[in-house]
Amino acid sequence: MSILKTTNLTKKFGKFTALDGVNLELNKGEVLGFIGPNGAGKSTTIRVLLGILKATEGEVSIFDKDAWSDAVEIHKRIAYVPGDVNLWPNLTGGEVIDLFAKLRGSSNTKKRDELIEKFDLDPTKKCRTYSKGNRQKIALIAAFSSDADLYILDEPTSGLDPLMENVFQECVRDVKSEGKSVLLSSHILSEVEKLCDRVSIIRQGEIIESGSLNELRHLTRTQMLVETREPLGQLGNLKGIYAIQKKGQSTSFQIDSNEIDNVIKYLSQFGIVKLESAPPTLEELFMRHYEGTEDRVGAGGTD
Known part of the structure; x- marks a missing residue:
């Protein structure tokens, strides 16, 4: 069952074509790795999926809804973690996590507390005092403590140490075991290799290869x-x-x-x-x- 699908997704900024006929498909209970160098079009694709940018051409659907016109409905069922998290400087980490939970309309305090412990986060500190890695932890805790059906993760472990990367990988495996779907954009290729069922490689705005790791070994x-x-x-x-x-x-x-x-x-x-x-x-x-x-x-x- 397809959760997310783009068909000939094209995005132009003036004369510049950032995305050129991108085709992606993510099924229920699957982890899809989305890889490519900086400037390849990964983040632009994700912004279109989130309804932040409107596609110039092509179709983009999530849960069989249009990613642009039905963005509000879609957002109720997705969790998003960017690669560079900006937080309210005067709120504590715990307050930010709770705020995200309230915005979603659901709160699993037991899961939240377990994740705070797993990620070794002090939730009482003000966000302005947090390192990049700790800001990333807050976004990950907020995402994985939510009851989302789709997790869109754009360079989610940026700034995390190897121990915390392992905790993140456990979280991805847990949501996958629950039948949830994950789109993982990452530069850490070993991470993609460990977690992903299939991989799509993007270069200069075009998908140049898609398939399972075994299918791509011939390359x-x-x-x-x-x-x-x-x-x-x-x-x-x-x-x-x-x-x-x-x-x-x-x-x-x-x-x-x-x-x-x-x-x-x-x-x-x-x-x-x-x-x-x-x-x-x-x-x-x-x-x-x-x-x-x-x-x-x-x-x-x-x-």
Whole structure:
């Protein structure tokens, strides 16, 4: 069941096209990772979803309602966390959390108190004294203590330390287990990799890839480490081999996923003693899209 869907979403600012035919879909109980470099169009997309900006062209629906004309109704069922939280300086953290709860018309004080403890927040301090990380905690506590159906999180862990990032990841898993949906825009690719069912990659206002992590693995290479009884032959002559490095008796290299079978057959003739492989990380996948041409190590082809 589709919770959020954009169809050919286009947003222009004068002659500049910020979003060009963006198609996104988020289903019930799913976590969708939305990644791309600064200026790619992530925040513009999110502002359109929130009804802050009106799409120039295309359709944007949340809960089968129009994101622009039905924004007030939609907001009753969503929780939003921006990457840079601004708060009322003279209110305490606890007062801000309670204010957000009252604005939503619902308050789960037990859940709120549990999250305050989990995020290690002192709610009695004035907001003007909080660090960026603590301001972020307030927004996250307010969001996750609400009974939302959709969580839109735009760089939500900006300023959090690694321990608090783990708490955040627990919160996302908890709401997912309750059948809620999450749109997660993040630069922390390991975070996206741990949490997301599917990923959409945006570049210069266009979605260039969408799919599950397994479906996107073909875009990058697997890291392999091999040790053989006999010295390896000209590994660099094989198709799909990159970044060869010899370390004593071991040789490490990167390999295009569709060439793994051929390479293992080749390696087996030298007597494999040890073979390790690591699937490509989302970070490698991401860099493959945005970096320029990469020099091939060894003969036998180019990218």
